[in-house]
Amino acid sequence: MAIAYAHESTADQRRANRTRAVEGRTVLCRVRRCDGPGKAGRWESFKVPVEPGMNVIACLKHIAQNPVTVDGNTTTPVVYDAGCLEEVCGACTMLINGMARQSCSCLIDEYAPLEGDTITLEPMTKFPVIRDLWVDRARLFQSLTRVKAWVPIDGTYALGAGPKESPEVQQDRYDMSECMSCGCCLEACPQFTIEPDEASWDTSFIGAHAISQARLFNGHATGKELKNDRLDELMNPGGVSECGNAQNCVKVCPKGVPLTESIATIGRQVTIRSFTRFFSGK
Amino acid sequence: MTATDGPRQSHHLLLRRLHSLSGLVPIGVFLIFHLTTNASVVWGAANTRMPGEGLERGVQTFQHEVSWINDMPGLLLIELSLWLAIGFHSILGVVYAVGGKPNVGAYKYPDNWRYTLQRLTGYVGIFFIFYHVATLRWGWSFLVPGGTVWSHEYAASTLAAALRGSYEGFTGAGIAVSIGYFLGVTCLVFHFANGLWTSAITWGLTVSEKAQKRWGMVCAGLGVGLMGAAWMALIGFLLTDPVDARALEEGMLSGAHEVQAEQDEGAIGSAEPGREP
Numbered sequence: 001m002a003i004a005y006a007h008e009s010t011a012d013q014r015r016a017n018r019t020r021a022v023e024g025r026t027v028l029c030r031v032r033r034c035d036g037p038g039k040a041g042r043w044e045s046f047k048v049p050v051e052p053g054m055n056v057i058a059c060l061k062h063i064a065q066n067p068v069t070v071d072g073n074t075t076t077p078v079v080y081d082a083g084c085l086e087e088v089c090g091a092c093t094m095l096i097n098g099m100a101r102q103s104c105s106c107l108i109d110e111y112a113p114l115e116g117d118t119i120t121l122e123p124m125t126k127f128p129v130i131r132d133l134w135v136d137r138a139r140l141f142q143s144l145t146r147v148k149a150w151v152p153i154d155g156t157y158a159l160g161a162g163p164k165e166s167p168e169v170q171q172d173r174y175d176m177s178e179c180m181s182c183g184c185c186l187e188a189c190p191q192f193t194i195e196p197d198e199a200s201w202d203t204s205f206i207g208a209h210a211i212s213q214a215r216l217f218n219g220h221a222t223g224k225e226l227k228n229d230r231l232d233e234l235m236n237p238g239g240v241s242e243c244g245n246a247q248n249c250v251k252v253c254p255k256g257v258p259l260t261e262s263i264a265t266i267g268r269q270v271t272i273r274s275f276t277r278f279f280s281g282k
Numbered sequence: 283m284t285a286t287d288g289p290r291q292s293h294h295l296l297l298r299r300l301h302s303l304s305g306l307v308p309i310g311v312f313l314i315f316h317l318t319t320n321a322s323v324v325w326g327a328a329n330t331r332m333p334g335e336g337l338e339r340g341v342q343t344f345q346h347e348v349s350w351i352n353d354m355p356g357l358l359l360i361e362l363s364l365w366l367a368i369g370f371h372s373i374l375g376v377v378y379a380v381g382g383k384p385n386v387g388a389y390k391y392p393d394n395w396r397y398t399l400q401r402l403t404g405y406v407g408i409f410f411i412f413y414h415v416a417t418l419r420w421g422w423s424f425l426v427p428g429g430t431v432w433s434h435e436y437a438a439s440t441l442a443a444a445l446r447g448s449y450e451g452f453t454g455a456g457i458a459v460s461i462g463y464f465l466g467v468t469c470l471v472f473h474f475a476n477g478l479w480t481s482a483i484t485w486g487l488t489v490s491e492k493a494q495k496r497w498g499m500v501c502a503g504l505g506v507g508l509m510g511a512a513w514m515a516l517i518g519f520l521l522t523d524p525v526d527a528r529a530l531e532e533g534m535l536s537g538a539h540e541v542q543a544e545q546d547e548g549a550i551g552s553a554e555p556g557r558e559p
Contacts, residue, residue: 099388190384191381193383237294239295243484247397248394251389252389258491261491263483265489266486267486268489271485
């Protein structure tokens with residue numbers, strides 16, 4: 001029977017797949033392998049017996065125990081990055097059936113519910129591959145330093161108590177604070193392209209996550225001290241104006257961060273800032 | 283390296299925002315007037331000041347509108363500013379568009395299609411506008427099947443002949459031009475309606491998802507209306523017989539329709555807008 005795979009299935013269809021999952025089945029795990037930075041990639045497939053509630057990480061661990069492909073060739077265990085295994089660190093993000101998501105929270109039942117179904121794993125394409133499914137997300141964190149995504153409290157003396165925060169403002173910021181810097185929004189963004197040259201990171205598109213973090217800290221009573229610095233950076237090449245409004249970011253975000261609202265909010269702040277700068281000179 | 287460097291390349295945002303603005307004013311505003319004026323060949327059928335009936339009235343109403351526009355003071359200045367704005371919007375648009383990599387293959391969201399179509403319709407629009415202006419305004423008749431030269435004194439008949447490929451009837455090349463016009467205006471109306479929607483996000487007018495949805499309904503409504511006007515006009519001109527239209531326009535040139543209108547409507551006929559009684 002034809003199964004709707006991730007790139008053509010909705011979350012509802014995937015949930016429905018869970019109820020159809022056949023117990024004791026074996027699925028085919030198709031993995032994009034790469035031996036190191038700059039090396040050519042290749043496909044390898046593994047047969048994996050599925051246990052109920054199994055996730056992609058468990059599937060990769062099973063392969064590591066006995067790394068033999070379907071063709072009978074012995075190979076190396078698949079390399080991948082992982083941390084928390086509960087969808088809060090973002091390290092294990094990869095392409096599953098062509099779409100970015102965390103492999104720890106990805107259940108085989110949702111993607112390959114029937115005997116012989118295939119699940120495809122690839123590394124993210126917007127970051128350089130270190131090995132196999134492991135990518136280097138350094139640019140993502142560099143973007144956060146570009147917009148000074150922090151609250152400035154370092155100093156040589158005690159600053160005392162901070163300003164009061166209303167519960168309403170806290171509530172507004174909470175959604176943005178859930179960002180775990182996983183990179184899904186960047187992977188899905190047609191405006192965010194891979195930049196192997198580190199020197200160009202400062203002028204290439206910064207991405208939805210950093211724009212949203214700028215909004216988060218611009219809305220913080222102490223963090224807003226750096227608001228103008230953040231907006232000035234976001235007015236530069238690679239800033240908020242590079243957004244093409246495809247709005248894929250908000251749809252693939254596993255945390256439901258209101259990324260498109262953040263982009264529009266920063267767009268408004270940048271509009272006001274540019275007029276202020278034009279007329280007052282600072 | 284970071285924001286402390288201050289306004290590094292501050293023209294970056296200015297150019298981006300001027301690109302957004304130029305799409306709305308003057309290009310978008312002009313598009314609205316242009317398409318509603320074109321559609322006068324159809325809505326003009328209800329213009330009782332013109333003699334005849336149906337499309338005959340439409341052809342004369344359109345001619346009346348075109349003549350009014352050609353009597354505007356400083357028309358060439360208006361045209362020049364439009365051509366400059368379109369050139370600016372096109373060149374920057376291409377520069378911005380080639381920086382992105384559409385990925386509707388992997389992420390098949392309607393919004394992602396919208397993003398991709400915005401770029402595709404932009405490319406098509408550049409070619410279409412260039413062909414349209416070059417042939418019908420600059421008189422590059424070697425690009426028109428049948429070599430028709432558009433004239434503002436014979437607006438509907440020369441346009442109809444350019445669309446058909448000849449005064450006598452439809453030719454193969456004429457049908458190709460007509461299909462090109464259909465695709466061209468369809469692309470441009472989509473491009474404008476979608477651009478109007480995204481510009482509100484760019485400038486920060488519509489922030490919340492709800493506001494973006496609401497403004498999206500307004501833009502979609504405007505887009506459907508403009509699409510209707512554009513298609514209506516095209517159908518009207520395709521149904522216009524160039525030879526018949528030419529006779530009506532000749533009549534208007536000799537002032538016959540004014541007399542006719544006065545006879546038809548008496549005193550009201552002299553209250554025609556834009557003319558001294």
